Amino acid sequence: MADKSFFIDTTRCTACRGCQTACKQWNRNRATKTVQRGTYQNPADLSAATFKLVRFQDIRVPPGEEPKWHFFPDQCRHCVNPLCKMVADGKGKGAILHDGKTGAVVFSPEVKTTPDDFREIREICPFDIPRYDGASGAMRKCTMCIDRIREGMLPACVKTCPTGAMNFGDRETILDMAAAKFDEVKKVHKGASLLDADSVRVIFLLKDDPDTYHQFAAKRNGVGGTGTMAFRRSLHPRSRLKTS
């Protein structure tokens, strides 16, 4: 099996939230109690029970300008070099697995993590993905549906997507698909970007500034950590990382 990647073409995302529901269904994740907070986005954030979340950005536009409503189907990026795993490994092996075949980064449901260790792992993530299940002490997030992939099935979110926003396949194919679509979208949307294609396995294509989608859409300085930091932390697990 070749290593895998996702291409999420947000120019085709209509925020139907089929992916968010399919994810909950496949992973048997419970629904949380929510309230209407003045946005379509719900739940408010990822959680131990929500691995996939469509973020709705209702953008404030100057008078006379066209409205904008950006949709960002957030999930773990399954980094090529997962910093979370480097940190976790420094605390004892087994909490985070990096599947050699697919490249999936998977949190073990069996391994308990202390709140302090979890905090460090979450802080190193440039995309703010890891979540903690207080009851079981396990960390939780998107599994790449590795249990489906091993059976030759697509990840649940990809399978359910009606518009072609969610794509999944061999990394080489996905990188080609992403590059081709990026070239096309760039012609119409000058501010388009392809996010972190070299370093992540979940590659987002956006037509607008990443900040207008989600605070942690793109990797950037000062958020999360670098490889060096993760390496340092794996050696000195008690040291605290300062984030601005």
Add this chain to the structure above:
Amino acid sequence: MTNHWIDLRNSDVILVMGSNPASNHPISMKWIMRAKERGAKLICVDPRFTQTAEVADVYAPIRSGTDIAFLGGMINYLLESDLFLKEYVVNYTDAPFLVNPDFKMPGELDGVFSGYDEDNSSYDKKTWAFQLDEKGVPKKDTNLQDPDCVFQLLKKHYSRYSIDIVSQVTGTPRDKCEEIYKAIGSTYVPNRTATGCYAMGWTQHTVGVQNIRAFTIVQLLLGNMGMAGGGVNAMRGEGNVQGSTDHALLFHILPGYLPAPTASLAGLKDYVLKHTPTTKEPRSVNWWSNRGKYITSYLKALYGDHATRENDFGYSWLPKLDEGMNASWLALFARMYRDQFEGFFAWGMNPACSSVGAGKVREALGKLKWMVNVNLYDNETASFWRGPGMKPGKIKTEVFLLPCCSSVEKEGSISNSGRLAQWRYKAIEPLGQSMPDAEILNELYFRVKKLYQKEGGALPDPILNLTWEYGEKDQEGKVRHLDAHKVAMEINGYYHENVYDKTASSPKLIGKKGDLVPNFVSLRDDGSTSSGNWLYSGSYTLKDGEVVNMMARRGKEDPTGLGLYPNWSWAWPVNRRIIYNRASVDPKGRPWDPERAVIKWNPAAGKSGGWEGDVPDGPAPPLADDKKGALPFIMKPYGVGAIFGSGLKDGPFPEHYEPLESPVPKNPMSEKHRVNPTIPIGKLQAMAKDPAFLFSFDYERYPYVATTYRVSEHWQTGVMTRHLPWQLEMHPQQFIELDRELAGVKGIQGGDLVEVKSARGQLSCVAIVTDRFKPFLIQDRKVHLIGMPWCFGWQYPEDGSGGDSANLLTPFMGDPNTLIPESKAFMVNITRIEKPARVSDQPGSDSLDRGRG
């Protein structure tokens, strides 16, 4: 849909107006995206910036209830700019037909067409007729120059709809109007097509039918009817709403769109005479001339051997409407409110939330003796007696809630939006004591029949003579388990006698008694055939001596490359995938667009030529064939597309009228008639003499336009989806969306609780303050528009946190042709009430799980 879901991918310009497919028909976006990949333009015209708008190439805001102004402007633009396919318009539409010279239009008669009777809010349509020649065929001017021809009348009528006027009425910026008109107009050439996707945003208005007609005129002018990627496409939401309409969900029809009989038509002959159109146009197929065969075969399907020539095939057993009787939704509930019903079946429905004027509907339910609610869950209708403001001790209505199972717990067919009847299988056994609806009916039928057998009753024949051969019977004669296949076969129809071709020198057997008929062409009016619904004849039939369920076919071949997939299940009629497809070719049978040929005439095929591609709208050769050539619009008596719609109650051309409740004191198109002059306001008000049915024309008291809609996450009133925790999690509470400016004036912030009030009732909603809603500039006045979904109800979630139905606010009034209620445009006022108590979004989750601030 005249076309089908997959066909959206063949379009060059897609106008989404009166619908929001990204939210409400997610799968349609699969094909719209494919079209966009080919370079198609997606245009979204909507009062609010929707999920569809976000992925559209062009978005234009429009004030709710002004679609005719926008589309009228489009028609004017097309005609002014000569953007129409002349050969199509001349040959395939009534544009060249000459109309009675006495016919007058709203521009001349202050807002009404000739023949208006103010006292009865109706028209005498004498002048809305074509001039006929000595043979009885409409006179024509194929140069489209005669001032009395439909084309010139159309031009004159819509010359009043300049972009300036349109913009003042709709609030749509002028440049947006022009950009969109130009894009749609670009498809007048033979090798480009535009399609229109609409839903309740067009239908649920007091001018609902005319909204749609306005777009049919556009499509006829552009030559887009019958084309791949063209058509007028009603996006049906409910998985089987097309099927339920085909099988006569509504009061005015029997299955297969046969008009419901009325009391004055005493015998079958009278019915057939009245409802069978005739034509003197020799090249018109006039398909409805077959009415007699379809109604007779329907009666045979109902009553079998009890239906004989001697007893008019049991026609007298059919229920009849009184002449002019209105048994539509609005009228039924108005009567129920006036204590005129004893009992009520709310079958798979939740009118306590789904109906306009839901507050009055809830009161009306309390005036019944009994009500049966068949549903998956308890709901606001079954539990109305313990709802907000109700006094259970005073309500005498006895409620029976029968649990039915869901679609995956039973077998049968579902007809989708593209008229595709697909067979589905049972995935799991029904849960608990729930039963398929058909089994519930079977139980009910058997018990009612037994009572009639025992007690006689007023009119036992229709029940006692009904055929009910749907499976093995027990010793009492009750069908043990209802077999969906048997029902499907009855719908297809049988030969009840041996049928011979008597034109041959020695009569040849063409249909054997007891066999399934091959399709509706075989149906007869002599009692020798039956069919429960002629449109579905051919869906379950004999192929090479084998009984074949055509709806269960799963062939994936696509010979045209257009996505017609002729071997995948079955589409009515006769597996035709694009209706009116004879209009996709020129009079010689050559496709307007050879690259996207739906059908084409091959003169070399067979003995005398034949059609290739989709199943054509009839086998006749193309129009240019002097002897046998036929016109393309086979369901119309004159064989052509009707730009002049004289069959409607409110005028042969769509004219802009304001919604019943509107922010505009005067209709800029007409001094005198602000609202549709044919809506029976007085009649309905008289039926329900209660002030709460009234409307408010006081736009100072109710200054904001309101509209209602759906969200992807909830289904209809939410009965099925509010019980699904994952769906409820995404949209947990009734909300109101409003623009930032209005929110500022009212001191409302996102998440605040807002009271919304109309003349009918009030509702608490949580505010979403957004730039996706913008105030409109209407006749130099700023008009704000707010929106609410209608998927919530008090009964579930049990803690009441969901709120209640937006239909507590909507007006109890509808379109004069269909009486579809006007829930898309009405007037409200809003006030901020209090800051809602915040609860944790993630109870039970560790505090560590909060976002990093």
